[in-house]
Amino acid sequence: MKNVILFLLCAFCTWGGNIMGERQVFPVINLNEVRTSVEKLARMTDWLQEQSAKREKGWNLLENAVLMEGRLVGVGTEELEKSEGYVTGLYIPVDEEARMILCTPGTNRFYLAYYDGNRKYLGSEILLLTDGIMMSLPQNCSYVSISAEKDIFEKSILVQEGQKDVYIVSKEDTQYRSIKKAVADVKDEGVVIVFPGTYKENVQAWGKKITIIGTNADECILMNNSANYHTPPLEISVGEVRNLTILAEGYGDELKPGAYGVHVEDDSLYKNSLIFQNCIIESDSNSAVGIGMRGGCDIQFVNCVLTGKENGLFCHDSAYKKYTGLQKISLEDCILEGREGKYAMRFDSQGVTGAEVYVKFVNNTLLNKNNKSGNNLLEIRNNGGRGNDTNWMGLKNFYLDEESTENNAEEINAK
Numbered sequence: 337m338k339n340v341i342l343f344l345l346c347a348f349c350t351w352g353g354n355i356m357g358e359r360q361v362f363p364v365i366n367l368n369e370v371r372t373s374v375e376k377l378a379r380m381t382d383w384l385q386e387q388s389a390k391r392e393k394g395w396n397l398l399e400n401a402v403l404m405e406g407r408l409v410g411v412g413t414e415e416l417e418k419s420e421g422y423v424t425g426l427y428i429p430v431d432e433e434a435r436m437i438l439c440t441p442g443t444n445r446f447y448l449a450y451y452d453g454n455r456k457y458l459g460s461e462i463l464l465l466t467d468g469i470m471m472s473l474p475q476n477c478s479y480v481s482i483s484a485e486k487d488i489f490e491k492s493i494l495v496q497e498g499q500k501d502v503y504i505v506s507k508e509d510t511q512y513r514s515i516k517k518a519v520a521d522v523k524d525e526g527v528v529i530v531f532p533g534t535y536k537e538n539v540q541a542w543g544k545k546i547t548i549i550g551t552n553a554d555e556c557i558l559m560n561n562s563a564n565y566h567t568p569p570l571e572i573s574v575g576e577v578r579n580l581t582i583l584a585e586g587y588g589d590e591l592k593p594g595a596y597g598v599h600v601e602d603d604s605l606y607k608n609s610l611i612f613q614n615c616i617i618e619s620d621s622n623s624a625v626g627i628g629m630r631g632g633c634d635i636q637f638v639n640c641v642l643t644g645k646e647n648g649l650f651c652h653d654s655a656y657k658k659y660t661g662l663q664k665i666s667l668e669d670c671i672l673e674g675r676e677g678k679y680a681m682r683f684d685s686q687g688v689t690g691a692e693v694y695v696k697f698v699n700n701t702l703l704n705k706n707n708k709s710g711n712n713l714l715e716i717r718n719n720g721g722r723g724n725d726t727n728w729m730g731l732k733n734f735y736l737d738e739e740s741t742e743n744n745a746e747e748i749n750a751k
Contacts, residue, residue: 507533
C-alpha cells in the first residue's frame with residue numbers, strides 16, 4: 337500500500353501537467369522527503385485503525401480512549417492544562433441519552449469535560465468521587481474527556497447504560513434490580529455493575545465469564561439466608577468480583593453441609609482465572625468460600641475478609657483426571673477467620689496423578705477465637721495418598737510459592 341501511494345505521487349508530479357493539455361513547471365521533488373511523508377502517513381493510518389479497533393473491543397470506555405500523558409481538563413476552559421502525574425482519556429464517544437457510570441477504588445478526584453458531535457467544548461467539572469456514581473450527561477453531549485492521576489485512571493471504570501455486555505443493577509431506576517437476573521441475561525461474557533442495596537438471592541454464574549463490581553463494598557450486599565449447600569449467595573467460576581459484601585446467613589441442619597458464601601466448583605474454571613478483590617465474604621453454616629480447582633486455573637484473593645463457621649477458606653485441587661495439571665491460588669492482604677473449631681483455613685489434596693498445585697500467601701492474617709496461640713491454624717487432609725518432604729505441609733501435589741511471606745502463620749511463610 338505504501339509503495340502504491342508513493343508511485344501515484346510520483347506519477348502525478350511527472351505527468352500531472354499534461355492533464356489539461358498544458359505543460360506545467362513543477363519544483364524539484366525530493367523523493368526521500370516524499371517517501372518519509374508517505375511512511376509517516378501510513379504509520380498514522382495504522383495507528384488510527386488500531387485505535388478504532390480498540391474502541392470496538394472491551395467494556396471499559398477508559399481502556400478505549402486515546403490517552404494524553406501528563407494532562408488534566410482545565411475546569412471552565414476548553415484547554416488541557418499540564419499537571420504532573422495525570423493522564424487524560426480524550427474524546428470518549430458517549431450517548432447523551434444514557435447515563436454514565438464511573439467507578440473508582442476509594443476516594444479520588446476526576447476532571448471531566450464535555451463536547452458536542454463536532455467536539456466543540458460544552459463545559460467541564462471536578463468530581464471528588466468515592467467508589468461510584470451514576471450521572472446524566474449535558475444536552476447534546478457526544479464526547480467526554482476525563483482526567484485523573486495515572487494509577488487511579490488505570491484502576492477506574494467508565495461505562496454507560498445500554499452498553500453492550502454491561503448490565504447495571506440498582507434499587508433505583510435502572511433496567512435491573514436483581515443481580516441474579518442481570519447475570520442470567522449474560523450469554524457468555526459480561527460485566528455487572530452493582531449499586532448500593534441488599535440483594536437477597538442465589539446468583540448462578542457458573543459456565544460464564546462474569547465480572548461483578550460493586551460501587552461500595554460495605555453498601556453493596558449480596559445475601560441468602562437459606563443455609564442450603566445448593567443455594568449459596570454466589571456460584572461463580574470465571575471472571576472477577578470486586579467491592580461486594582457476600583453473606584450466607586442461617587445455620588440450617590447440622591447433619592447436612594451448609595451454604596458457602598461463595599462456591600467455586602465448575603469445569604469452566606479449567607484454564608481460566610477468577611479474582612476476588614476488596615470483598616467481605618461470610619457464612620454462618622460453612623466455610624466462607626469453598627473452591628474445587630481445575631487444571632490451568634489461577635485464583636486470586638486480594639484485600640478480602642473471609643469469615644466462616646470453621647474456616648474462612650476451604651480449597652481442594654481437581655478431583656478429575658481430565659481437569660488436572662498446573663493449578664494456582666494466591667491470597668494477598670487478606671484476613672481469614674473460623675468462628676468454631678480451631679482453624680482458619682483448610683486445604684485438601686485429592687491425590688490425582690498429574691496435578692501440580694502452587695499456593696502463595698502474602699501479608700495475610702489467620703484467626704480463630706478458639707485458637708489464640710496462632711499455631712496450627714491451617715487444616716490439611718490428604719484424600720489420595722500422602723505427599724513427600726518436597727510438598728507443602730505434606731499435601732500431595734501441593735507446593736508453597738517461594739514468595740510467600742509476612743503472614744502471621746508460619747505454615748504459610750516460605751522458609
